[in-house]
Amino acid sequence: MNTWEARLFGKNFRLPFDIFLKLYDMTISNGWYDPHRKDCTNLLCKDLELLLLGVLYTLATGASHLYVYIQTDISKEVHKIFFIHWTSKFAEKKDEYVYILREEEEDDDQLQRILNDYSSIGFPGCIVSVDCVHIGWNQCPAYHQKNIFKGSKGYPSVVFEVVSDHRRKILSISYLHPGTRNDKHIVKFDAAVSNLHDRNSFLGRQEWNVLTVESSITCKGYYFICDGGYLRWPVLICPIKYGNEHGKERAWGMMVESVRKDIECTFGILKSRWLFLKNWNNLSRPEHIENAFTSCCMLHNILLESDGYLDCESSDTQHIAHTVRGDCMELHVTSHRNFLNETVAGGKQSQWCVE
Numbered sequence: 001m002n003t004w005e006a007r008l009f010g011k012n013f014r015l016p017f018d019i020f021l022k023l024y025d026m027t028i029s030n031g032w033y034d035p036h037r038k039d040c041t042n043l044l045c046k047d048l049e050l051l052l053l054g055v056l057y058t059l060a061t062g063a064s065h066l067y068v069y070i071q072t073d074i075s076k077e078v079h080k081i082f083f084i085h086w087t088s089k090f091a092e093k094k095d096e097y098v099y100i101l102r103e104e105e106e107d108d109d110q111l112q113r114i115l116n117d118y119s120s121i122g123f124p125g126c127i128v129s130v131d132c133v134h135i136g137w138n139q140c141p142a143y144h145q146k147n148i149f150k151g152s153k154g155y156p157s158v159v160f161e162v163v164s165d166h167r168r169k170i171l172s173i174s175y176l177h178p179g180t181r182n183d184k185h186i187v188k189f190d191a192a193v194s195n196l197h198d199r200n201s202f203l204g205r206q207e208w209n210v211l212t213v214e215s216s217i218t219c220k221g222y223y224f225i226c227d228g229g230y231l232r233w234p235v236l237i238c239p240i241k242y243g244n245e246h247g248k249e250r251a252w253g254m255m256v257e258s259v260r261k262d263i264e265c266t267f268g269i270l271k272s273r274w275l276f277l278k279n280w281n282n283l284s285r286p287e288h289i290e291n292a293f294t295s296c297c298m299l300h301n302i303l304l305e306s307d308g309y310l311d312c313e314s315s316d317t318q319h320i321a322h323t324v325r326g327d328c329m330e331l332h333v334t335s336h337r338n339f340l341n342e343t344v345a346g347g348k349q350s351q352w353c354v355e
Helices: 003-013 017-029 048-061 065-072 076-091 105-119 142-149 183-187 191-197 248-259 261-273 286-306 326-342
Strands: 126-136 157-164 170-173 207-211 216-220 223-225
Touching: 003 017, 003 048, 017 048, 017 286, 048 065, 048 076, 048 286, 065 076, 076 286, 105 126, 126 183, 126 261, 157 183, 157 191, 157 261, 157 286, 170 191, 170 286, 191 223, 248 261, 261 286
Parallel strands: 126 223
Antiparallel strands: 126 157, 157 170, 207 216
16 A cells, blocks of 8 residues: 555545554454355355445544445445444453553553653643543434433533543543533542542552642642532542632633643544544444444544554653743642642642542
């Protein structure tokens, strides 16, 4: 495949050809497709490549199975059945590609890389950003629209809570929630956040240091950054809503809002690369949408690793850098450390961060 063909393939299917070959081999090796399957004429089917390309094309462009049928001359029902089957099988491997950091040696470098990324912009002890994303559901049953799935967005949708680090790698995905639920409700059922809040996870038992003007304070348990719609837990740090416009609190809150855009950028990348998530999908069951969303997140992480964005030894972080003035950054770091002393370190708790 020459350069032009490789570029055209990536434009149509949103991933390089070598990753497609890996997905093809994974499908064969795991038995997701029967190579001995025969068609109605009793001949062996040799359409796995087209079926898998149909799945990727549907995720990438949001095209209907009818359109894929026109391109491949394979029945739209066959494409739909294979799409549902393949995404469900691929989503079963989520723990290999989407996982919160674990107490294992192979995760030490990744944890140190994440801590360094956030510490370099004045957030020591922070590891991820968290927020919820809505996915429109066109085939929502009419009797569920008003009471369950039609929430603040004004249209039927399902919600997922996603956790990502500073380099846009997705570390956790909650299970599917109806569109009427808000962030405060969903976070209570997210194991990644609740385990950290209850100090049951590996991350909740780790210690880190906050440097102040006078001394160094040791804190226990990392924290997430979020928006103002979440519960005021010590492990969920949100921007300060009120404060002097020209004071440290306001400057610190603006910096939290800026860094919290990590997760918003992740959602933008997901919905731009996989238009299936941006357009209203025609899947009839919520679990099928959940499998498709999980598959998109897994492919997102695979592509990040393939492009070298997750290289722990790489010092080039211009793709994730935040442009701020030097005096504002200095003010932000000093103010941030003071507030951490009052909240996370166990001292006087402020109004925006209480149990």
